[in-house]
Amino acid sequence: MAATDRTEVPARDYRVVTPYLFIAPAVLVMFAGLAFPVLQSLYLSFYDWKIGTPLKSAEYVGLDNYIRLISDPDVRESLWVTIRFGLWTISIEMFLGIALALLLEKPIRGASVFRTIFILPLMVSPVVVGLIWRYLFDARVGWVNYYLGTWFGIEPQVWLGDAELAFFAIVLTDIWQWTPFIFIIVIAGLQALPSEVLEASHVDGANWWQQIFLVKLPMISSILVIALLMRLIDVFRALEVMYIMTGGGPGRATELMSLHIYNRAFDAQLLGYASAIAVLLIAIVFVISISILLIGNPMKDKSDV
């Protein structure tokens, strides 16, 4: 029996570990860059530590920071400000971004010029955005007051000194900067739609509105979910613009979560407590992300159809 004399090639060998070796460097970098700070802040949240003192001498306080957190009205307020800010900005940004993308999707004359102009705000650093809008909203020399006065005869307002107006100002600034982000993602999605499917809907008798709501938007729903998710996470990270425009004030009217954490950590020198709030923030973002992914799984509609 010649066949049995032949040596058998082993089905598997040590090479099964090879792929893991290949991804190991990336995993290490990811861990150092992402997981380590998270774990570090989790660790820190169990201590009472002040900047300038050695970390070793920080006092272990157990769950004290978390217990304090639950009943802290300031934390609750900044969470509420963040949620309110998120609801306003994201809903308006999604609406404007999608609407603009649908209008500028066709290759009409000048569309590419408009597209370029629309995405300019995205390229400006948040710090610069904060500075620009702080001057625009300035009570005495700001353009906003100037044009409201000359065009509509509206009295000058102290935009960044009034709780309601300051909140409106940061919402407007955020919309200005981040609508292009939605726009650019949606327009990329729309342009990737197979033209034959759109033609089929045309033959099936769909009018312009029906084509948008029954075919185009459902087909890019996964992209919309991802855009929504990224904006949501951004809202919980937003810091620079408010820091420069209002510093969180007046009162806590514009103090979003990240800014609140920053103020607690570096103004109030409560690093342990700030870490505990940061852990809460991570938990909130995590829960929101997972639930959005579960509701509108962006991967489930992926196929070669």
Added chain:
Amino acid sequence: MPGVELIDVAKSFGSTEVIPKLNLSIDEGEFAVIVGPSGCGKSTTLRMICGLEPVTSGSIFIKDRNVTKAAPKARDIAMVFQSYALYPHMDVAGNMSFALRLAGRPKEEIKRRVDHAAQLLELTDYLHRKPRDLSGGQRQRVAMGRSIVRDAYCFLFDEPLSNLDAKLRSSMRTELALLHKQLERTMVYVTHDQIEAMTMADRIVIMDQGEIQQVGTPREVYTSPRNRFVAGFIGSPSMNFLDAQLQDERGELVVRGDGFRLPIPDRLQQQVQNTTVTECTVGLRPEHFFARNDGSGNLAALKLNVDVAEYIGSSQFLAAHLGEQAVTATVDVGPDAEPMQSGEYYFDTNRLYLFDRRTGMAL
């Protein structure tokens, strides 16, 4: 009565003219296949009938209505696309009922028509699956089902089988022909595959470079091609074309070329006598070569230098030379024959075609 009629239809993209004036009339209930090489304007023609592509000039009639400027949905047509163009976010039932739902038809009617179409296409078990969970052939059937539920006057097909594998394609061909019989609707089908055209069409429209070369039944375009393009395009393997001269040898009309001399068949006597053309092209279909002279027909001997003989079962495919010119031949020698050698072969001269070498038109 014409079901679909194109009158002087022309199409240009910018300054590029893709279809100069085109006239075509497709009868009601007819299965018409537009066939041609890629870039010949067949898809553009279909898209103009559909209304997805505006005409530059001319007019289009469907069921005696001038629809030249009408939107696709006002034309009473349904279209099956090459990529199937299914809505990925809707299940099979949703895909098939989309047009009816847009038209605001009653629920019971929609259900009845979707069920009927699903039954016809054996999709009943898949009504609640999404397109991504279906195989290529099933997606293809959903695309057809979407057209069937519309109960449109005219069905348009844009290379609907080209994404399927060979085996599935031939079975879908049969299904489509059957469907045409059951529905008795006007169908216009575009393909680059002459086998699809030959097997399914009531009438074939052969296009090249934006112009219709010939319209006829499969038998007509095979047996009497109007020009060299049609002769070469229809039939597989393709017809051989050999340069030759027409000569009158003491009262006998012959066509003479490098390594061959063939008598003019009775069928072409009249034309050859009346023509002034002497420089011509002879068309010989590979399947009209024979290995033996069994005395039937008007067989003429030809000396072939066989380069390669390919065994394909009951016949052999020969790549050979006749004089200096390459020819292919399919000879029916049975499955047990040895590979064929160079030597005398026979051609049925009744099946010979002559073309004016300058214009390419058949004599």
